[in-house]
Amino acid sequence: MQSVWRTMSRRAHSESPVPRSVKRMKISHLTKESYKNGVVLAPMVRSGALPTRLFALKHGASLVWTPELIDKAILHTERVVDPVTGVISYNGKSRAVWTTHPIEKPYLIYQIGTADPDLAVQAAKTVVQDVSGFDLNCGCPVPFSTKGGMGAALLTNPDLLCSILTALREAMPPEITISAKIRLLPSQEDTLKLVERIVNTGVSALTVHCRTRYMRDRERAMIERLKEVVELVNVKMGKDIAVIENGDAQGAVDAVRIRKATGCSSVMIARAAEANPTCLSTTPLVDIHQTLVPSYLRLCKYLDNHWALTKFCLSQFRSAQTQPGGKLEEKRVRETIVKARSYDELVDIVGAWTGEEDMKEIIKAIEARDDQHIRFTEVEMDETDTADPLPSLLASVVAAAKSASGGEFITPPATQNPHPPASGAPLDTEGDVYRPAGMRGMRGFVPALIAGQDPATPTHMPTLVTV
Template sequence: MTTPQPALTDPWELAGIRVPNRVLLAPLAGIGNWFVRLQAARHGAGMAYSEMVSSFAIHYGNEKTLTELLRVHPEEGPTALQLFGQDPEIMRSAAAYVAEHVPQVDVIDLNMGCPVPKVCKTGAGAAMLKDPDTAVAVARAAAEGSGKPVTVKLRSGSVPGDTSGVDLAHRLVAEAGVAAITFHPRSAKVHHAGVPDYDLAAELVASLPAPVILTGGLHTVAEVQAAYERTGAAAVMLARGSLGNPWLFEQLLGRRDDGPTAAEILAEWHWVIDRAEEHLGPERAGRYLRKFHPWYVDRLDGGKELHIALQQTHTVADARAVLAEHESTLLVT
């Protein structure tokens, strides 16, 4: 008799850590700071992963990394910090630092799937698919250095048709004691293009003696539910589909049926602006927020003029002034 698949709302355990549901926030490079993770938690995410952080930057004491990228808000809930790097001893040192100085971190996650050339050319990220011995050594070092559970994010392979990610997943669990694998069933070469190979993900789920967290191509409620059921994964991880749309967590967890109102979107946008200012100060936040504004403009059908005006802002005050000028129009869209 086949055991029914748990609902996305069901709690589960990751290496002894209780995760209240099966909808997680992915590690979003350059985006997943503490307030983005807190936003996801506010809307129901069972666990959130940080943006990827250089193990070398931690080891060598980079000030920005230590003071900004390692910041965890006390209300985030279960949190994973994602590290990247190809040197086992540097990784051991970085993981030990995190364990000592950021005790709120529950899990160390390792990025072995990033396809960006500047990461891969160092031997990190998806380049690890071609060097499985080093990948296993790095994962083992992270666990030994931190004393915390280690998870790994993998791509299916380096190029279409390559399934080396499946083989590496098995080695990481068997030889390095990795607690779970986050699997993006696209090759590194295609980045985010093409259709994810969910059948391959299902094969990994069926064969791996550890939980598999599914990510990739999950933008709508229908897509997430279909992929979750098709693969039998332990959980799903929202990435780009959640950008400017934290309500997707609520919809998947049955907390709401419809999308947000214009007033809700605008209120959330202001919340993001306020948190960014708290994180970076008014001037740095003003520049940093240029990558966030388009998500909310598009959800409100704000149009090209508003896009352009916000991309020309330099401070948080500038952004608030532009929003105030357009607010009445946005609330009736």
Template sequence: MATAEETAAAVMTATTTATATATAASTVTPSTPTPAPTPAAATATDDAPTPAAPPRVPIPPRGVDYRGKLVLAPMVRSGELPSRLLALHYGADLVWGPETVDHSLIGASRRINPRTGMVEYTRQPSHSYSASAGPDHDPSAPLESVIYRLDPVREAGKLIFQLGTSDPARAVAAARLVAPDVAGIDVNAGCPKPFSVSGGMGAALLRTPDKLAAILAALAREIPRDFGIAVSVKIRLLETAAETEALVRRLVATGIAGLTVHCRTPPMRPREPAIRGQLRMVARLCREAGVACLMNGDVEGRDQAAALVREFGVDGAMIATAAERNPSCFRAAADGGLAPWPEAVERYLRLAMEVENKIANTKFLLTQMIPGKAPVYREVHRCKSYTDLVRALGHADQLGAMARETDRVLGLGEFEVRREPKQKAQQQKQQQKQQNGDGGDQQQPSKKRKREEPEDSERERERERERERERENAANEAGKQVTELAEPAPAVAPATVAV
């Protein structure tokens, strides 16, 4: 009889064959993975008792089962929409979006981009200088920043939304906003970076298991019931197997349907090899609770992932760094294996322009995919528009018109709308008020300016003291008896210096 891990490996291997046709197309066509064989049907006889099936947390109607899947990891800069679409093109079964913090999502607006058809969650930035505007932007309308973008067609049933949170009620409120557009909600309890742990999120939740369990229980209680999608969590290993075991037992009892374990502890960096000594134990605990278990950490491609699934008894695998370098790692060797980097780069550039991706993010991903020794690497770094990029990469003939239109929409290159720096604009506004005779409410110097000009302020105070001494000396020459010595005036703040 086939074991659970053999079944998962068989599904993953079967999926590689199904991707051969999909990778030949320029767009992703959703496909149904080959169903896992039923072990009982192959081996049971009329006389032999049918063994009890292992428990499984029910998968909601719109949800997805992580078993037998090879998926794209959540990555802050490398998990934006064009990266996810390229991973799907090359055979990824599911894709995780970048972690999005609940505070950012709550209060955001949902819109359909009329040019691209993409779903975009937007909000007004903290100040107008953090958002860009093309020439078509209405100056009377507030600028908006896109905080999350998804493809409702090519990502349908395949996108898992990763949530950064540290509060059960806030987690549920944020998940409710995006749940209709995604196939699952995943809680980030593994990211060790300061921007995540500083708010009690990410890996900080590993040290507050009560809070983490409460967040997962709240989500698992409401989101599957109201939206028909499942809830999962991504964690890291703790220092000892006993600590990890206690944590996993607690989490799989909250009602989640999936758990991904990154085989590194929070202090470990990506350059350090993954440690898999606790992986079999985590997989066993998940299996006993009916929760799908994915492994993450130094997974390089589909063929290696299938071998790791068989070796450690997990249900599937997640790829991060290797997909950042070349998303064709999701393609099995039998289906073509790794694509040459120029091919992957051209496909990525097309997708980035299709969805109006931010130029800074596009450049970052290109510099991950292009070898550092390639002559074009430095040229890409210098590019400031999509037109520059297609020229540098030698695709001006095929993609030049598309790049120019993207630049026009995003206000890049020749279409850039230059705005004066914020500080200069404030100075001009103050000067205008003074010219109009309304200079009473003068701005206090900023702390930054005070730090930058301490020497200038001190010299001005010294000159004022010198003028005061000169006036006193003139009075003495007139014959007045001076009873008080001329002493330097005490230092005063720059804002109160008489000019």
């Protein structure tokens, strides 16, 4: 499609002196196969910013998801293209609601937050020229989504959920894929019934976060329940679509453990990628405050990524330290960034502001890919092979996961979220209804692991009001 190329009114131009046209991307479309045999970047609010997605693609992500974007929010934006960097910005009244770049389009899935089929279609039509697929968020448990009937609230209203997917499939061109991301229901039988309905809407893939709506990240993902979901979709229903696992994967190597345990097609990574976007590679970077942070900062400034968003993303970064004095250097870098009020105060970390060169490296790496997804055969280990083909730091992840439980169904070490959601557990307005006997009346949310049982699926109908 043709685009109107205009200078963005809200950005200071990059230092490149002469505006130039962005290199035309070759036409490429996703298929059902594109979702299989790979590791993918999860939709993450704030953390899933454009620079993070680009680094994830550079370091092995098969596909990348945008953060959840509410339907009405994108409808009131103006699409503007920067002729210098190629960044496409959907601007709201004060700043960009969402930004993307043409280099990521062949691998980009746009996640919609919605509770209305018509609004979902309008939102999709607004951005369809810049993405390759759409994903319906049916798993976000935070009150912001659920009180508007969106996210995990859709799990209690399968008729509405499926009507949104059907509307998107009918409205979008056939080359645009449609998928959904759900959470497990407390009952496995109910989960399978919901999965069957979703698959029959014609989706190209289904992602299952292997926790229920009321489970926290600190409770292990119930990946053992996914195997039956995979068998239902691929064997009993005979649908050749990807079932993607989400929950507790530490990276590309650890994803092998999950795939072998569940039979899933691909693995989606969230928290580990939030801490280190290169973890989707079989050789992720370590000492990232020296190896990744300077480049990340240069790229963010070049792409005019909002400073506050950049600062937040960097605050989540963590990695192993292998160099003498590494922890002290990490602390120095972190404190410098925390105190900084703009990019210009970080010269001693980044050196020269060569973000254009960093972007060229990313484009070169992405264009060099000869396939739209990394095959698992490239990262799987032959357990009978005495020669370890992987660096010891990565092999130890798999070893630790296996030894921890004598099996494959436990949260691997070091996956606890260092920054739990500040809003606390997402409670329904009838919160105490879901507490087991003896625990009602206690303040705050009682995790399922402590309570000894999972809360029942709410039976009341959520208010269907978008926000």
